[in-house]
Amino acid sequence: MKKYFLFIIPFLIFGCAKEELKIPTLAASGIQELHDHSQVWMFFEVKNNDTIAKVNRKNTISSTHWIYNIDKRLPIRTFVPTLIKLKEKHSNSMHSKEGTHNYFSYSDTISKKLSFFEFDATVFKTDSLLSKYYLKEHSDIYKNYNNINLTFNPNNTWINDAKMENGELASTLNDFIDFSSEGSQTMLHLSFNQNLLYQDYLFYKTMIENISSPSILINNIEFIFDPKKVPDCGCE
Numbered sequence: 001m002k003k004y005f006l007f008i009i010p011f012l013i014f015g016c017a018k019e020e021l022k023i024p025t026l027a028a029s030g031i032q033e034l035h036d037h038s039q040v041w042m043f044f045e046v047k048n049n050d051t052i053a054k055v056n057r058k059n060t061i062s063s064t065h066w067i068y069n070i071d072k073r074l075p076i077r078t079f080v081p082t083l084i085k086l087k088e089k090h091s092n093s094m095h096s097k098e099g100t101h102n103y104f105s106y107s108d109t110i111s112k113k114l115s116f117f118e119f120d121a122t123v124f125k126t127d128s129l130l131s132k133y134y135l136k137e138h139s140d141i142y143k144n145y146n147n148i149n150l151t152f153n154p155n156n157t158w159i160n161d162a163k164m165e166n167g168e169l170a171s172t173l174n175d176f177i178d179f180s181s182e183g184s185q186t187m188l189h190l191s192f193n194q195n196l197l198y199q200d201y202l203f204y205k206t207m208i209e210n211i212s213s214p215s216i217l218i219n220n221i222e223f224i225f226d227p228k229k230v231p232d233c234g235c236e
Contacts (some may be wrong), residue, residue, distance in 0.1 A: 029117030
């Protein structure tokens with residue numbers, strides 16, 4: 001029987017084979033203690049010159065919390081399809097238990113502890129549709145919000161149609177919300193380039209979560225897009 005060994009920073013070790021999995025490192029506070037949980041492992045692997053996620057979930061138990069240990073070098077495209085299936089399996093199993101959740105794991109560089117980020121509410125939309133087009137198609141749902149579209153690429157980020165320079169996203173976004181809200185509740189809509197690495201994906205997720213408040217909501221739908229199918233994504 002395989003056993004799991006968790007090391008705080010900056011990697012996790014899986015089982016007797018001692019396969020190394022490099023988890024994201026973030027300066028972000030999170031949940032640091034979970035009881036009654038199972039582990040899902042997604043390892044970085046190169047096969048036929050293509051990066052893939054090698055998945056191991058043999059010891060998952062539906063009645064427990066599920067912790068997803070995902071290698072930080074994996075692009076979004078390699079693990080989201082599996083994530084969707086496993087998340088659905090966890091919630092719909094006949095053995096599922098109310099009050100159990102799904103968590104991403106990462107290393108918190110502030111506390112120097114393994115931490116967890118819940119993502120139960122996240123709905124992954126993978127048909128290469130940017131959030132701004134989804135809003136147009138469902139304008140009645142979002143018409144009362146101050147809607148802001150955020151697009152995350154490997155080399156740049158965008159607030160609506162404005163390209164951000166390195167390190168200025170958070171401060172610019174806060175200023176833009178203050179300027180544009182005019183008393184309305186703001187909703188942030190997130191679009192992620194499928195080539196974005198998991199390290200960066202979770203960095204942006206935790207950053208945006210820290211901005212949220214009763215007056216700043218985050219759409220739980222996340223738009224995962226293929227840049228080859230979206231000509232105006234600003235992906236250069």
